[in-house]
Amino acid sequence: MIPKIIISDSDKTVVKNFFSLSTLQGISYVLPVLILPYLVRTIGPEKFGLIAFAQAFIQYFIIFTDYGFSLSATREISIHRDHKIKVNSIFSAVMTVKLLLVALSLAVAFTIVYFVPKFRDDWLLYLLSFGAVLGNALFPVWFFQGTEKMKYITLINLAGGILYALCIFIFIRAPKDYLLIPAFNSLFFLGTGLAGLRTAFKKFHLKFAIQTYADILHQIRAGWSVFLSVIAVNTYTTSRIFAVGLLTNNTVTGFYSIAERIAGIIQTFPLASISQAIYPRLNKIFIKNKKRAVGLMYMIQDATTSAFFLAIPVAIFFSHLIVRIICGPGYPEVVIALRLLLFSVFFISANAFKVQFLLICEMQKAYSRIHIFAASLGLPLIFILTHYFSYLGAALATVIIEAIIYILTSQVLFYTISKKFRGIYPKTINSI
Secondary structure (H helix, E strand, O other): OHHHHHHHHHOOHHHHHHHHHHHHHHHHHHHHHHHHHHHHHHHHHHHHHHHHHHHHHHHHHHHHHHOOHHHHHHHHHHHHOOOHHHHHHHHHHHHHHHHHHHHHHHHHHHHHHHHOHHHHOOHHHHHHHOHHHHHHHHOOHHHHHHOOOOHHHHHHHHHHHHHHHHHHHHHOOOHHHOOHHHHHHHHHHHHHHHHHHHHHHHHHOOOOOOOOHHHHHHHHHHHHHHHHHHHHHHHOOHHHHHHHHHHOOHHHHHHHHHHHHHHHHHHHOOHHHHHHHHHHHHHHHHHHOHHHHHHHHHHHHHHHHHHHHHHHHHHHHOHHHHHHHHHOOOOHHHHHHHHHHHHHHHHHHOOHHHHHHHHHOOOHHHHHHHHHHHHHHHHHHHHHHHHHHHHHHHHHHHHHHHHHHHHHHHHHHHHHHHHHOOOOOOOOHHHO
């Protein structure tokens, strides 16, 4: 039933985008599966944990420079993509804001690194890592998603990912080479960012133009609620590794970050591909036929929840084998953390399209409030549980927070849809 809806509305665009993104994510997550065991064995858990801590720190600035445009600007582009002048205006305004945020991030990051001893001792690591912030800001993923041309994301990241992997295998030979890892990572982001920007200008005939203060302010306001939500979300996601790094040591941080990376692979592939491909299409369907969009969302979400309900127990059962294949024997800490984190993966997958649909329904305030509440509860919970239970506390806090978000989102969305589209779900879902 889902393919019928998609094909009739988009001439298989969503399907093509899904396979493009799945190809990208397949390779993006196959490469780390190959790289991860190599790095753990070559540089050791201590250096791996140090790099993970630095990446968690830099991730705050990547989130800051994204500013929620991955959702708010994607939505605007998807709505106005047939109006070239408007698209050009949106693109220019968003990129202007992003570059201003990069400059501010640079100043803040290096102020922290200079004045805080824990960071100053490894200042070169953070310097080499910061290139990822600029590169990520330059890559207009939100534009390609809004125009539903995800193949460009696939091709650019595919080429960059392969080059990055080759550099890791060729040049990382001993623990002393660990600084090359953030350097290659930054070069990857900068290279793909510039390639993405060039593709957007060339293929879509975009022209960067200085925008008025009103246009820039409009984009800031449009992304504000999403930005607060994204900040809130990452307060309790990125902060997990950050908290473990502050309260324990580099080796323990390495154990926990390995578990998170494995859980992340299971969580995002292929869920992220479906989510990114469906989002712009649901926006357009919602404008034309709200009931149809609601029905499609629930069908996709129910199918996703069922799939993960079956997959997660299997992953938990084989977690010891998974860790052994990736890290080698002797990593019980990673196995225990992974098993706990997999429960959070289920809640995230069971909520993925519901959370997204809050934005499609223009319920940015509800979206924001849910995640701000989760952050206000989750951030102290992460530090408290990590203080008492080390890395397992961070994993346990993750499960609790994601379960709360799942309950709140489900209740808010169900109540809103029942009120606005009385009788659509579950009574009329099969007829949509």
